[in-house]
Amino acid sequence: MPMRDDAAEIRASGWRTLAALHGLIDTALEKALQAEHRLSVVEFTVLDALSRQDGWHMRMQQLARAAALSSSATTRLVARLEDRALLGRYLCADDRRGIYTELTPEGRALLEAARPVHDATLEAVLATAAEAPELAPLVAVLAEAAPATGPSTPATGASAPATGPASTAQSPAKA
Numbered sequence: 001m002p003m004r005d006d007a008a009e010i011r012a013s014g015w016r017t018l019a020a021l022h023g024l025i026d027t028a029l030e031k032a033l034q035a036e037h038r039l040s041v042v043e044f045t046v047l048d049a050l051s052r053q054d055g056w057h058m059r060m061q062q063l064a065r066a067a068a069l070s071s072s073a074t075t076r077l078v079a080r081l082e083d084r085a086l087l088g089r090y091l092c093a094d095d096r097r098g099i100y101t102e103l104t105p106e107g108r109a110l111l112e113a114a115r116p117v118h119d120a121t122l123e124a125v126l127a128t129a130a131e132a133p134e135l136a137p138l139v140a141v142l143a144e145a146a147p148a149t150g151p152s153t154p155a156t157g158a159s160a161p162a163t164g165p166a167s168t169a170q171s172p173a174k175a
Contacts, residue, residue: 017134017135017137017138018138020134020135021129021135021138021139024125024128024129024135025122025125025126025129026041028121028122028124028125029041029044029118029121029122029125032117032118032121033114033117033118033121036114036117037110037113037114037117039110039114042067042069042077043077043080043081043086044111044114044118045066045067046063046066046067046077046078046081046087046101047081047086047087047103047107047108047110047111047114048111048115049063049066049067050063050087050101050102050103050107051103051108051111055102057090057100057101057102057103058100058101059092059098059099059100059101060074060075060078060089060098060099060100060101063078063101078101081107084106085104085106085107086103086104086106086107086110087101087102087103087104087107088101088102088104089101089102090102126139126142126143
């Protein structure tokens with residue numbers, strides 16, 4: 001009979017708890033954002049990630065990492081958001097093989113309108129989750145890890161965020 005691995009069980013239990021909390025948050029955010037702004041959670045994430053960059057643009061690869069999507073899923077999502085005039089794609093001036101994705105004024109306006117719904121929903125879900133004995137410790141850790149002031153910056157996985165004014169982008173890309 002194999003020996004029981006307590007450390008593995010603790011990790012698995014932690015992972016199940018994290019997945020449960022993520023599921024609650026994702027479901028609530030999806031319902032609220034769709035109902036109020038016709039915006040999915042991942043669409044909100046993309047607009048939010050772009051809004052936090054200098055010049056409001058990122059390379060497609062950075063955006064894929066920020067949204068936790070594959071390259072092909074990111075391309076499809078960006079195309080949908082571009083069709084809605086929420087963002088645009090532009091050739092990188094420094095490397096013509098690179099494509100920037102940039103937030104449009106319409107995208108910024110929608111993000112600003114949706115952010116209070118997102119934040120209120122997240123706060124409500126975390127407050128409810130804090131009352132569940134199995135989720136309360138994780139919610140407490142999240143509260144401790146949150147920055148005291150100012151918005152957080154999404155992890156893009158890149159060594160440095162995209163910087164520089166939007167004017168460094170060139171003509172719209174046909175991707």
